Amino acid sequence: MDRGLLLLALLTIGLTWIVIQQSIAAGPPVAEIYHGDTMLASYRLPESGQPPIYFEAEGDLGLSEIIMDADGVRMAASPCSSQRCVLSGTHHHAGDLIACVPNKILIIIRGSRDDRYDAVVE
Amino acid sequence: MVQMLMRPPLAELESKAIWLALLMLAIGLHVFEAALPSLGPWFKPGLANLITLLALVWMGPRSALLLTVFRVIVGSFFIGTMFTPTFVISLAGGTVSALVMIASWRALPGISLVGVSLLGALAHMTAQFITVESLFIHQPALYYALPPLLLLSCITGWINGALAGYIAARLRHDSFK
Numbered sequence: 001m002d003r004g005l006l007l008l009a010l011l012t013i014g015l016t017w018i019v020i021q022q023s024i025a026a027g028p029p030v031a032e033i034y035h036g037d038t039m040l041a042s043y044r045l046p047e048s049g050q051p052p053i054y055f056e057a058e059g060d061l062g063l064s065e066i067i068m069d070a071d072g073v074r075m076a077a078s079p080c081s082s083q084r085c086v087l088s089g090t091h092h093h094a095g096d097l098i099a100c101v102p103n104k105i106l107i108i109i110r111g112s113r114d115d116r117y118d119a120v121v122e
Numbered sequence: 123m124v125q126m127l128m129r130p131p132l133a134e135l136e137s138k139a140i141w142l143a144l145l146m147l148a149i150g151l152h153v154f155e156a157a158l159p160s161l162g163p164w165f166k167p168g169l170a171n172l173i174t175l176l177a178l179v180w181m182g183p184r185s186a187l188l189l190t191v192f193r194v195i196v197g198s199f200f201i202g203t204m205f206t207p208t209f210v211i212s213l214a215g216g217t218v219s220a221l222v223m224i225a226s227w228r229a230l231p232g233i234s235l236v237g238v239s240l241l242g243a244l245a246h247m248t249a250q251f252i253t254v255e256s257l258f259i260h261q262p263a264l265y266y267a268l269p270p271l272l273l274l275s276c277i278t279g280w281i282n283g284a285l286a287g288y289i290a291a292r293l294r295h296d297s298f299k
Contacts, residue, residue, distance in 0.1 A: 096267070
C-alpha cells in the first residue's frame with residue numbers, strides 16, 4: 001500500500017515536472033518580475049561579458065532591488081524582515097523562482113542557456 | 123455553599139500530561155526547524171509533523187489536530203512570526219496536512235504510518251503553495267516550483283513516517299516490559 005502510494009506520487013510528480021520543464025525551458029533565459037498578478041518587467045538574462053541589469057520592484061512594503069547578470073538573477077535587497085528572498089542567492093535554471101511573500105514580489109525564470117544554439121555542428 | 127472540587131480521574135490527567143509533553147516536543151522541533159537553512163521556498167524537513175503522527179496513533183484525530191494548531195501558534199510566538207504571512211502559510215500547511223493524515227489513517231485500509239506521513243507531507247507542501255498563490259502572490263507561475271519540492275516532500279515524508287513507526291513500536295514494546 002505504502003510503496004504503491006509512493007510510486008504513484010513519484011510518477012505523477014515526475015510527469016508533471018517534465019511537462020512544466022518542456023513548456024518553460026524553451027527559448028533564451030528570461031527573468032519575469034511580478035508584483036501580485038501584475039508583471040512589472042521581463043528581462044533577458046545578460047550573457048557573459050554583458051553589463052548587469054538593475055531593477056527596483058515596488059512591492060507592498062517598499063522597493064526590492066533585483067540584479068540580473070551572467071550568473072543569473074538574485075534579490076540584492078528587500079524591505080521584508082526575514083530576508084529569505086535575499087538569502088536564497090542567485091538562480092538561473094528554467095522554473096527557478098525567488099518569492100518575497102511579505103512584499104508580494106515574484107521573480108521567475110523561463111528559458112534556458114542550453115537553448116541558445118539552434119544546432120551545433122563539428 | 124462550598125462546592126467540593128473533584129479530582130479528575132488519573133487516566134484523564136495522564137492523557138493530558140502526555141498531550142502536553144508531545145506539544146512541548148513539537149514546539150521545540152518547530153523552533154529547531156525554523157533555524158535550519160532553507161532547501162527551498164517554504165520547505166522544511168517536517169520533523170514536527172512526526173509528533174502529530176504519534177499523537178494520531180496514541181491519542182486520536184482530535185488530539186492530533188489540536189496539537190498541530192497549538193504547535194504552529196505557540197511556535198510562531200517563539201520564532202517571532204506570529205500573524206505574519208509565514209504564520210498563515212505554516213498554519214494552513216499544518217492544518218491541511220493533519221486533516222489529510224487523519225482522513226487517510228481512518229479511510230485507507232492497510233495504510234501504515236509511512237503512507238500516512240507521505241500523504242501528509244505532500245498535502246502540507248501543496249496547501250502552502252495554494253495559500254501563497256491565493257492570498258499573497260496571485261501568480262499561477264508560482265506552481266512551476268512545486269514539483270521538485272513535492273519530490274523532496276516524498277523523501278522527508280517517508281523518512282518521518284518510518285521514524286514515527288519505529289518510535290511508536292519501540293515505546294509500545296517498552297511500556298509492556
